[in-house]
Amino acid sequence: MSQSLAAQLHGAVGEDRVHTAVVVRGVYQPVGGAGSTVMPPTYPIGEKESVEKKYAVHHRLVDGGEPVPVVTVDQEPSQANRVEEALLRARDRERLAYPLFEMRCKSAQGEVRLTSLDFPHRYADAYLRDSLVEGKRFDESEVGQLLRSTTSTDVRPLYERDPGSLVFGAWDSHRKGRWPKFARLYTAFMFGVDPHFVDRRGGRLDPRNLTGAVDDKAKAESDWKFVPAGEKTKGQRLSEIGHGNIAPSRVPGGVTVREVHRQATVSFAGLERLRFGDASPEGEQAARAALAALALAGDRLAFGKPSVWLRSGCDLVKVSELVGLEKAGGEVDAMDVSVEEALAAFHELREQAAEFGVAMSSETVAVEPVPQLAKAIEYAVSQAVDDDGE
Numbered sequence: 001m002s003q004s005l006a007a008q009l010h011g012a013v014g015e016d017r018v019h020t021a022v023v024v025r026g027v028y029q030p031v032g033g034a035g036s037t038v039m040p041p042t043y044p045i046g047e048k049e050s051v052e053k054k055y056a057v058h059h060r061l062v063d064g065g066e067p068v069p070v071v072t073v074d075q076e077p078s079q080a081n082r083v084e085e086a087l088l089r090a091r092d093r094e095r096l097a098y099p100l101f102e103m104r105c106k107s108a109q110g111e112v113r114l115t116s117l118d119f120p121h122r123y124a125d126a127y128l129r130d131s132l133v134e135g136k137r138f139d140e141s142e143v144g145q146l147l148r149s150t151t152s153t154d155v156r157p158l159y160e161r162d163p164g165s166l167v168f169g170a171w172d173s174h175r176k177g178r179w180p181k182f183a184r185l186y187t188a189f190m191f192g193v194d195p196h197f198v199d200r201r202g203g204r205l206d207p208r209n210l211t212g213a214v215d216d217k218a219k220a221e222s223d224w225k226f227v228p229a230g231e232k233t234k235g236q237r238l239s240e241i242g243h244g245n246i247a248p249s250r251v252p253g254g255v256t257v258r259e260v261h262r263q264a265t266v267s268f269a270g271l272e273r274l275r276f277g278d279a280s281p282e283g284e285q286a287a288r289a290a291l292a293a294l295a296l297a298g299d300r301l302a303f304g305k306p307s308v309w310l311r312s313g314c315d316l317v318k319v320s321e322l323v324g325l326e327k328a329g330g331e332v333d334a335m336d337v338s339v340e341e342a343l344a345a346f347h348e349l350r351e352q353a354a355e356f357g358v359a360m361s362s363e364t365v366a367v368e369p370v371p372q373l374a375k376a377i378e379y380a381v382s383q384a385v386d387d388d389g390e
Contacts, residue, residue, distance in 0.1 A: 005337060006345040009296075010289040010352070012325055013268050015281075019325040022266035022296055023332055024188070024303070027259050028316040031307060037198050037254040039313030040071050041078070052197050054252050062193055062261065071195040073260055074310055079188035080168045086301035087164070087294075088117040090343070096297070097347060097362040099161050103131060105369050107381045122165040123147050123158060124172030124179065131367035139175075143365055152180040154277035159287055160361050166274060167295045185271055186295040188264035190310075192257030200253025204239070204246040211245075212238055260316055262303070265326075266295045276358055283356030290349035290360065297342035304339050 012019045030036035042054040056072035090096040101116040119125035133141035150157040158165050169184030215225035216235035227233040238244035271288040307317045324332040350360045
């Protein structure tokens with residue numbers, strides 16, 4: 001009888017381990033078929049640089065062959081954020097027992113919710129620093145003091161209250177003093193092989209061919225004065241307030257690629273570096289396995305389906321995928337892992353660790369933004385615009 005997933009992960013992170021990592025290797029094509037356009041993330045460029053420079057293009061060894069040009073389709077931080085979003089959704093649906101810091105803030109646009117699975121710097125984030133727990137500044141609260149007690153030789157406070165900081169990495173760069181850095185244990189990225197740039201012209205055609213300008217004396221966006229073409233004014237062109245034509249110009253048009261590759265790993269050597277104070281070896285092993293299972297469960301929640309949507313114009317369908325435990329030399333012991341199996345393995349392993357005194361909470365700790373942060377959130381929400389870019 002084959003071992004359960006929990007047993008496999010538990011053995012894989014042991015002292016006598018023969019495996020190096022959990023690995024996921026996937027191949028994708030655009031929804032609609034090979035050759036369809038893919039929209040990679042864009043990055044700022046100089047005025048004199050070509051539009052193609054907006055994409056991150058480099059060379060990479062693919063499948064052990066010669067270096068080939070590739071384009072970045074999704075970077076490591078973005079992949080981690082997608083997994084965190086999936087974990088939060090699972091927790092909200094009561095599929096996942098997981099500790100959470102939760103900030104809720106009222107605004108004119110409705111309630112704003114942020115959690116420790118949203119904070120960019122995770123346990124070390126400024127949102128937590130600038131929050132209150134039962135009226136106390138976070139760092140002065142009991143739970144804040146607990147997190148502040150985390151050291152490189154005892155990560156139990158983070159394991160208990162914010163294990164995502166251990167899995168996805170965290171570094172406290174906002175507070176004075178020297179705080180431990182935690183490198184990401186889960187790493188994932190996506191790239192397109194052999195990209196060819198698609199030429200596109202972007203512009204706008206006004207249905208009534210409006211021309212003219214806007215007087216700059218208007219005090220509100222809805223209170224503007226039309227100035228006919230030919231008359232002098234210090235105001236804006238009609239196109240700057242959403243009317244009139246915009247002449248076509250070159251804009252990023254995406255790429256076509258031979259295929260898109262996705263690679264994800266959970267490092268066992270990285271897990272091995274985590275220390276749990278005076279916990280027993282059995283407790284440490286179970287806790288490390290629980291973190292591996294958490295990362296795997298998050299990966300399956302986010303990327304276990306037959307397709308994935310990354311951004312506008314980047315909808316990808318899975319062609320093939322390998323999930324397994326990698327051995328020295330690169331050979332992979334394949335595993336058929338469902339989302340439910342991964343979640344069950346995580347829950348089983350966290351209970352095993354708790355039995356040896358290394359406990360992970362599943363409590364939600366409510367935090368409240370300090371007044372100035374609440375004002376900043378209110379302003380940001382009122383100015384928010386939809387943006388599919390990165």
